[in-house]
Amino acid sequence: MIVNAILTLAALGLLAGLGLGFAARVFAVKIDPRVEEIDAALPQFNCGACGYAGCADYAKAVVEGKDPSLCAPGGPNVAARVAAIMGEEVSTQEKKVAFVFCGGSDSAARKKYHYNGVSDCISSDLVSGGDKSCSYGCLGLGTCVHVCPVDAIIIEDGLARVVAEICIGCRKCVEACPKNIIHMVPASRLVHVVCSSQDKGPVVRKACSVGCIGCRRCIKAVDDEQITMDGNLAVVDYSKPLLSREPAESCPTGAIQVIETEFTEQLPPPAEPAEQAAEEAQA
Amino acid sequence: MIFQEFILIFVSAVLVNNFVLRRFLGICPFLGVSRRVSTALGMSFAVMFVMTMASVVTWIVQTVALMPLGIGYLQTIAFILIIAALVQLVELALQKLSPPLYKALGIYLPLITTNCAVLGVAVLNIQKEYDLARTTIFGFGASVGFAVAILLFAGLRERIELANTPRALKGTAIALVTAGLLSLAFMGFTGLVKQ
């Protein structure tokens, strides 16, 4: 009885095994085990920042010889681990975060018309370039908020703001923004020109109270060309260190701002407003 | 009249006693791979193959080996073994022939092994004392029933995905509600085939 049972099952198992063994030959597919290892090392946000359709896809690409340090959310740690699996060395880069180069909140910039339609920046931009009077300004309808995989962007007073501490640097918002005013900046940078307008000074003034009017005062306030002019717009050169509140204090419209982050203590404390006003009055 | 009985067995397996919607077997792949109609279609074919083949092979093993040898108590083990082997076969074939489908089905492909619908068909065949022809038709009908259910469901889910569902219910939660309503609708076929 028992023998029968054992024999039957053994025979069945043998048959199945033989069949499968044969099938495995017919349908053989080669897979590199490293793909799964790398996939396991990646953070699984599937954000696409690396340019591939998700972590698994990127893992495959790395095995095929692509750069192992493309994972933005993972940062240097993940890059190092991935490189280790591939047996490579990798250089570490500073983390970059997205930043909105516009200060034109609803209270600072006016609207040029009543917009009626889809509540989405890209769609709104298709209708006469959006309702902000400044044609370079943030439309504040939150397309970036929508694409952000980690909810790092908030809309305040009609203006998008990236919370640097949460941002994983996936660049999705940079690509989504129809106004192209979101760019990547090194996470430790604090002083930014919050304007992207290439319009001339008077046009900017009319449109927005915190726009860069191209007065060049900030350039005079720094010593090493850390701020340069790009047409009518002052731009911070992020390749040079800038550890001073001077440019922000010198800006007449407030288009240069110091953004308080975890790195704030790198800067000297802000001057007392009263003192500042007195100084300016003297000058 | 035998032809009529075949039709009844088939209709019963597809509609009246639909394996998913009335017997609630095979819910795992039903929920797992019904996000897209295309993957649901692939799953349907995989399940159709496994179910029909499993019905036939298990029936043969049961009649040829287990019954004569008096080891019917090994039914479950033997059947699982056969189903597992068949699933492995499908998996190997898919990986070679249709990598995208293989990827889309993911973990649910090997899980057909534990798809209780497959084992359910095999066991029901024996319980109902069907002969080989009836077994084949019943197995095939059950798998068609599965395919109908999962395809309808996948279509519904594609639509629900675009809906303004409350956040708490998004995904599987609302899918389960939908499955319940679909099952409710299928209750209309009750009594269609008297068994």
Added chain:
Amino acid sequence: MTKPVHFQGGVHPAYNKQYTVDLSIEKMPLPKRFVIPLSQNLGAPAKCLVEKGQEVLKGQPLGEPGGFVSTPVHAPTSGKIKKIDLYPHPLGRGMEAIEIEPDSEDRWVEGCGPLRDFEAMDPDAIRKAIWDGGLVGMGGATFPTHVKLSPPAEKPIDTFILNGAECEPFLTSDHHLMLEAADKIIAGGKLMAKVLGAQNLLIGIEKNKPNAIEIMREAAGGGGFEVVALNVEYPQGAEKQLIYALTKRKVPTGGLPMDVGCVVQNVGTAAAAYDACAHGIPLTERVVTITGSGINKPKNLLLRTGTLLSDVIEFCGGLNADIAKVIVGGPMMGISQYSLDIPIIKGTSGIVFLKADEVTLFTSQPCIRCGSCVKGCPMGLLPTVINAYSVNEMFDVAEEYGAMDCIECGCCAFSCPSHIPLVQNVRRAKAEIQARRKKAS
């Protein structure tokens, strides 16, 4: 005798032509300044030929074509260039334009005016005269005319259609042009047909303009053009629908009318072609319907390109206090404006002023899948489905459902009981798909 056929879909908006249908074309006195945008055609903008302070004569080129799919722009009057800068443009974005201060003498540049022997011109000469005249499609699309008149050799053209359908509500500019310049239109049409070598000449006019049909029939005489009375249905004047209604040929998706041996030109373009060939007069003037309840004195005006809308409004008795929307073009496909400082350009067929109580807001209530948009779509698309996938940013699926075939006629949003801005969402999908294609190639 050509019998027009029905195209699928379509809607019947209230035509509202009563404001201007009985008013003949008026001229407007010379305004104090002109702003001539360099971009007045689909395709590349013109390249500026003049500089600040320069004196120009009427008809003198201010910009040369920036490529083959581009047209020159000309001075609408004689005067001095005051400034070259960014100015508001009907398309909604600031564009480079030339401001002219007229010297009120209206002196013509040499070579414009005297009648030439246009009947002896050969096709190349006609094509050149049309290009030099800066002609674009005057129905609103502003596609350069000479490009349409240069089909590749492997696509022979047998049918030339003049579009006098004017299916857009409110507008009567083409209607009145046909009433008052029928001979010019026929002559211009024959010139263009000659370039194409087309034998089958048709003019499509909607049945609601019986006087225009009659006058055009008279002008066409025995030979040449056949005037066909079209069903009154929007979008009867859309190129693909017009071709289908007249010839039963379907322009393939993603294709052009020349793929089915047809070329369509607006009647206004035909009149301009006559001027350009017979008199060497470039396109600097066109008939514009100023209409709607939001303007005090609606008119059909002969306006020079570059005339500012604010001047036109003044001439037409000013705006109603209740004004809510200013639309350049027809109300179904036109562009609503936020600035009244925009200039009239070559493609401006009308300006519609709507009062607040005539405007229906898009409120984007949920789609109830009523199917009105499907019924209304003249292209046989499922606007609601494309809309849903566009809103959910699944653009590849939207493309599968034919988003790129949308002609943006607005029938779907017009008939939507949920007031969903369907066209805007489809446009979004189209923009996104185009961007992806560009990226892929």
Added chain:
Amino acid sequence: MSTEAKEQKPAAPPPDPTLLVSSSPHLHGGESITKIMWSVVLALAPATVLGMVFFGIDAVIVIAVTTISAVAFEAFSQWLRKMPITIADGSAVVTGLLLALNMPPGSPWWLCVIGSFIAIAIAKHLYGGLGYNPFNPALVARVALLVSFPTQMTSWAPTLYMPPDSWTGATPLGAIKEHILKDGTTGMEFTWDYLWQLLAGNVGGSLGETSVIALLIGAAFLLWKGYIWWQVPVSFIASVFAVTGIAFIFNPTGVASPVFHVVSGGLIIGAFYMATDMVTSPVTKRGMIIFGVGCGVITSVIRLWGGYPEGVSFAILIMNATVPLLDRYSRPEVFGARRKLYEVRG
């Protein structure tokens, strides 16, 4: 930020924009959800009134309780989800009214409230409210009640105008089913009088499914307004007629005549008011015809061979589930489509 500069030039208050800008088209045909929904209510009015006339105060209570509770649940659900409350658009009224017309006259009030809850809260608002529900809410409620409370949902009452001795306690379809179970024949003889009773609605059954004439008057109104299209009702009724007709030819004693099948039960209200529900029916014309045929075939199958005497509700629910697939595979041909229908051009 320079405070001094700020004082110098205070942010000017933004001047009010005057013009409205939106995407084209700038005209609208004037249809609205509110108009459509209240038109449906209006179209149902004759049947509702006739139901009240035939079944008296019981009917009034059922209709009032169901409709009011449906509206209340709609408001409550929208309030819970912090959505704008849109009970004025009439969609909840339509659902409530349709459910009421699908209830037996004399249903207890609590049954009506449960039904409204299932229809509005579960079948509609779990999916996100109007426009998103894949199944017809009123039918989900009716079927759920039928399955859960079979006794209450099948205790029919006679109309006030029936001769007292003729009441058998069953709907015409139910009576036939019972008779067939007993001896295999329908036990029905055709008389013009009986047909007239069926058309007028002087028979047992749900409140609204009884009077064919009243329902058709409303349906004609909706067809004329363009709120329902002929495709679904015509294909639905025609396929019921065809299937039952064929069965009748083969077995004239055991199957009721196709005419009887068309005018009895919930077919008319189902075909014109429930299957045509915009949200849960296909958007394409071809899809609508397939949808209607499917409904008709399933209805006939259940009526002829199934356990339930009536299959309209089940049939429509099952076909509701096929709508996404129907929409997908019955797309109209794109104008000028090349041989490959949706060619992806690179």
